[in-house]
Amino acid sequence: MTDTDLAAYADLHADAVTTLSRWTATSPAAAANRDRTLALLADGPVAMSRAHRAGHVTASALVLDPNGERVLLCLHGKFHKWAQLGGHCEPGDPTLAAAALREATEESGIAALTIDPEPIDVDIHPVTCQGGSLHYDVRYAALAPAGATERVSDESEALGWFPPDRLPEPLAHATAQLVTPALAALARRAAR
Numbered sequence: 399m400t401d402t403d404l405a406a407y408a409d410l411h412a413d414a415v416t417t418l419s420r421w422t423a424t425s426p427a428a429a430a431n432r433d434r435t436l437a438l439l440a441d442g443p444v445a446m447s448r449a450h451r452a453g454h455v456t457a458s459a460l461v462l463d464p465n466g467e468r469v470l471l472c473l474h475g476k477f478h479k480w481a482q483l484g485g486h487c488e489p490g491d492p493t494l495a496a497a498a499l500r501e502a503t504e505e506s507g508i509a510a511l512t513i514d515p516e517p518i519d520v521d522i523h524p525v526t527c528q529g530g531s532l533h534y535d536v537r538y539a540a541l542a543p544a545g546a547t548e549r550v551s552d553e554s555e556a557l558g559w560f561p562p563d564r565l566p567e568p569l570a571h572a573t574a575q576l577v578t579p580a581l582a583a584l585a586r587r588a589a590r
Contacts, residue, residue: 406489407443413493414446414455415439418536421517424579431520435534445534446487453522453532457491457498458484459513459540460576461506466584469562469577470542472505472554474570476526481570482537485553498538506542506557507549513540514587518579521572537576539583 418436423429435455444450460482461470471480483502491497499513519537524530548557560566562577 403447403449403489404443407446407487410487410489410491410493410497411439411443411446414536417494417517418520423520424518424582425575427575428519428521431522431534434522435520435536438534448486448531451531453534454486455494456484456486456533456535457494457501457538458482458535459498459502459511459538460518460573460580461502461508461511461540461542462580462584463542463546463559464544466581467561468559469565469580470506470508470548470557470559471566471573472550473556473558475553475555477570478555479568479570480558480566481573482576483540484535484537494536495538498536499540502540505551505553507551508542508546510543510546511540513538514583516583518583519572519576521575523571539576539580541584541587 418432423432438445446455474481483505485501487497495513495515503511517536518539521535523533525533550557
């Protein structure tokens with residue numbers, strides 16, 4: 399990566415370090431993954447990029463309807479499992495929350511999503527990027543407006559709304575664990 403490429407990720411990297419350093423994890427596993435992600439971020443802004451062979455930070459969001467009665471999942475086009483919406487950070491993303499919101503908007507086709515600024519989980523999982531790597535995925539809760547209509551993107555085979563207690567199969571690793579903290583984020587938002 400060139401110095402110019404690294405500079406493009408500098409603000410996003412700083413946000414990732416700040417966000418995860420102050421975040422109160424939602425589970426012991428999330429705390430351990432947060433700590434591993436902070437260790438990865440010690441490599442500098444390159445850790446935000448696919449070019450980092452040791453792994454890279456990604457951002458995703460579990461999209462809820464306004465009442466928390468349904469979650470929006472995509473049937474991912476590459477690994478053919480139902481998952482939350484999300485993916486790679488881009489140089490223009492100012493924050494991790496903004497990256498998650500951009501990805502969720504692109505993959506859902508819903509323009510008026512709102513995102514809770516606090517992560518709900520951090521998960522680390524193997525992927526095929528760069529011939530084999532790890533995604534250090536920082537996960538958020540997003541809220542769809544009433545009456546939102548989704549539109550399948552090029553990255554998905556399908557999109558679907560599901561009751562939180564009846565998620566579809568096959569389900570991607572660690573997707574189900576997002577429901578409880580996402581519903582808690584929605585409840586906190588409603589209480590404000």
